[in-house]
Amino acid sequence: MDTAAARDTSPSPSVISASAVSKSWGDHQVFRDFTAEIPKGITGLLGSNGAGKTTLFGMLLGLHHRSGGQLQVLGQDPNTAGPELRQRIGYSPEHHDLPTDVAAQDLVRHIAEIHGLPKREATTRSSDALWLVGLGEERARPIGTMSTGQRQRVKLAQAIAHGPSLVILDEPTDGLDPVQRDDMLELIRDIGTKYDIDVVLSSHLLEEVERIADNVVIIAGGTTAAAGPIQELRVGGGGAVVVLDDQHEQVAQGLRARGIEVNIDRSRLLIGGDEPIESIAGAVRDVVAEADASLRRFAPIQQSLEDLFLAEVHGE
Amino acid sequence: MTDSTSAEIYDRGYRVYDGPRTGTGTAVKSVFFASVQRALGLRRKFRYKIAPVLTIMFAYIPALIFVGLAIVIPGDLSGETSDYSGYFGITGIAVMLFTAFVAPELMINDRRTGMFGLYLSSPLEKLHYLVAKVGALVSVMSLVTVLPSLFFVLGYILVGNGPDGFGNTLEVIAKIIFTGLIVAMFYSLIGMAISTVTNRQGVASAIIIMFFLTSAFLTNSLVFEADAPDWILALSFVELPVDVAARIFDEAQNQLDGVSTSVSMGTLVGVLAVSLATIWFGYQRIEVTK
Missing domain, CATH: 3.40.50.300 (P-loop containing nucleotide triphosphate hydrolases)
Incomplete structure (x- = not known):
């Protein structure tokens, strides 16, 4: 044995x-x-x-x-x-x-x-x-x-x-x-x-x-x-989500003024496009401070596995 | 009465296993025993036991009759006592039917049910698997080749019609075991080879029976109706194992007329080789998890 x-x-x-x-x-x-x-x-x-x-x-x-x-x-x-x-x-x-x-x-x-x-x-x-x-x-x-x-x-x-x-x-x-x-x-x-x-x-x-x-x-x-790891892959697409209590428009304009792509989704701002979160974090901090807005959440955008799969396999 | 201080709930449940593991030999043994059980219908419902039990009984009935007759009318059959190879001919049909039933069951069922894939995802290689299967089939076939003949001889010995002397008795018993194993291997490998080339058990069983019967019909027709050379009779696979047995026992009256020992033995070895090659190369082509 x-x-x-x-x-x-x-x-x-x-x-x-x-x-x-x-x-x-x-x-x-x-x-x-x-x-x-x-x-x-x-x-x-x-x-x-x-x-x-x-x-x-x-x-x-x-x-x-x-x-x-x-x-x-x-x-x-x-x-x-x-x-x-x-x-x-x-x-x-x-x-x-x-x-x-x-x-x-x-x-x-x-x-x-x-x-x-x-x-x-x-x-x-x-x-x-x-x-x-x-x-x-x-x-x-x-x-x-x-x-x-x-x-x-x-x-x-x-x-x-x-x-x-x-x-x-x-x-x-x-x-x-x-x-x-x-x-x-x-x-x-x-x-x-x-x-x-x-x-x-x-x-x-x-x-x-x-x-x-x-x-x-x-x-x-x-x-x-x-x-x-799934968590890493899901954030691999770049961009970030910014959740504010107020001043949505003002923050969005400030970010756009810095050349950052912004989409407003109700109380959330989806920003950065394909840019990694590290490169836009400083701009978000500055704009939120300038607008005196209340920041509730700032996190990378997470794709679903399905989004990831379709992107990787079919290039969608 | 149980000592309450030593009582405990014993529930191990599933847990990690870090103990010793046996080698491939044990795995082969496990497949061997599982195959023998399957062939005989053991640990399966009653209906799976009927065919093997009936076929095995069929192989022992002639021995029972011969021994019974020797008891009832002693002396009348004394001339037959040396005709041990003939018993392999008498049980030929039972052996053929048993092959047709058991070989497809052992070989095809594994492929159809995915067990073959499970076996190969274990430490077993195809060679190990086939060794276990050949061993199991030859062992099971021995129940209708070796044991009935032994029973026949032992019965004769008990009623005083057996071989003369202890040495002769041992020699006959050794020859019976040897011959029985050769006959078992002959039928087993042919059955396995045919079961390698089809995935339908019923079709394989039919082909096995047709293979033996057709070979006997064709060769006899060619030799006795169309004046073909006598050696062609060696290709009668019903008669060939009986002929080989007769030559091992040196019983000329049971040998195929006009077929030399070298042709007879050579044909048997050739059939075994072709069967083994068919099985081996057939299984090399089978892919699992492709």
């Missing part, structure tokens, strides 16, 4: 580190220059259909060898450390096809065993994982008798039962109704926060990623369109 207690021995601070990764399927180039540093926490992977999210998961698992570039997952190269690395990764595929005539607990235990857990541990932990995802009472039921929501939970349970350091979830909310989706997102959030398991999930629902992820990676055109 080899010990897998190497949870914190990774030489890289990033969970995943990709540099100029390329990958082709025959003549079709899926990635040409994918570069991203994915830190600990929950990371959302966004991209249009066919952008290569699932292919990227395959490369992270060492199932597909990249054509070029450097890739490190949990401090190891998936091309060379595939089996050893996969022992520490939990993977939940996008499809809902699981053996219909197998009990949930049997499946989860079996997957835990092949990830290297001794039989007794696998049995205990499969039960624990199923309780965690809310299927404790249903664990003896054949998967074929379960709803889509329950199957998604079984997939999540099999991904975490063996105690992975990293969990990769491919569209974990696909096919769920809004209530089930909320529950699933809460579960994923718990797994990422309470149990210190790093999570990378793909979703085509930006609002989901925005709700639970700390970081985001946007793939477009075979390369990294954007990557980083």
